[in-house]
Amino acid sequence: MSDGSDVEEEEQGPYLGEYEGERNDRDERHGYGKATLPNNDTFEGTYENGKRHGQGTYRFKNGARYIGEYAKNKKHGQGTFIYPDGSKYEGNWVDDQRSGFGKYYYVNGDTYEGEWQSHVRHGQGTYTYADTGSKYVGTWKEGKRESAGELVHANHKFVGNFKDDRPDGKGKYVFDIGCEQHGEYIPIEQAQDDKGEEEEPQAVVIPKWKAGHVTAVTFAPEPEPEEEAEVEEPAAEAAEEPAPSPAAPTEDKPAEEETVPAVEKPAEEDAQEGEKPAEPSGEETQPPADYSPPTDAPEEPAPPPEAETAHDEGDGAAAEEETADQEEGQ
Secondary structure, eight states: OOOSHHHHHHHHOOOOOEEEEEEOTTSOEEEEEEEEOTTSOEEEEEEETTEEEEEEEEEOTTSOEEEEEEETTEEEEEEEEEOTTSOEEEEEEETTEEEEEEEEEOTTSOEEEEEEETTEEEEEEEEEOTTTOOEEEEEEETTEEEEEEEEEOSSEEEEEEEETTEEEEEEEEEETTSEEEEEEEEEEEEEOOOOOSSSOOOEEEEEEEEEEEEEEOOOOOOOOOOOOOOOOOOOTTOOOOOOOOOOOOOOOOOOOOOOOOOOOOOOOOOOSTTOOOOOOOOOOOOOOOOOOOOTTSOOOOOOOOOSOSOOOOHHHHTTOOOOHHHHTTO
16 A cells, blocks of 8 residues: 655656756856756856856865866867866866867876867877876877877986887987987886786787997087177267177077977766766876886886776666656656
8 A cells, every 4th residue: 555655756856956047038047157967967157048158166976076168068179187086177168178288287296288170189288297208299099109209217217119109119218427328218018927828828019229339428518609890980070870790690500309389077067958967088198117127227007096997886887878858848
């Protein structure tokens, strides 16, 4: 025998959240407003025709928050995302993803500043390891180091090419003592230890440095400034203007290497009146720094601990698939 509680629950319907703010003639959210979503996330900012559009602040129930620009319900433009573990991204967004120039602050103190595409490091950028101060300056492709780049350490650096996030092919180590060692990295396959009888061993590629000849570091001489030509005094009887001193020629400076053009993980977004909660992105991992230098070089730093092994995605991804039908009732 029913006590009537199930009937009362049906009459109340699902909780659709709350909204306080401006609306247009079609009763859509339009202008400035504050919303509390069914999953208890909140948004405060501007709307346009029922969607987040313009500047706003979205606070997630797991502690994450986004402060920045929106376009048609998606993060688009300049914005800052602070993740539950304390890591942070400041920069450009396109269609809800990190894209363009931006800086990521990892929870262990590492930083990446440079270009992004589709949520991953892509283009020119600099990754700095907080523990050692070492940094990679160069090209990235789909989140990995690729093509020309430099691994810069306290008293030496490696200059060469990278492939699939590791050194590959010809390059050189340049030392502060005034010499450089040429050589190449050769990929060597090594089998991993068997983890089980049923699992086949997987080969791991380890870059091995093959040392070549050593040469002195040559520096381009700095041009000496030309002495200003002395101007003879004009004759007393001539009232002409004195000849101007010839301007010193400008120095031709070599083109500087592009280090960083002056140019990880949204959580959920609200789900009312056509607004869907944003799902957390894939984790932003960190590049290794564990390649063996030549024998006469100081040891390179050990890889830092992973900055983002696991963000609190459970609060963000699971909760919030809200449909437009639920929202139209408000």
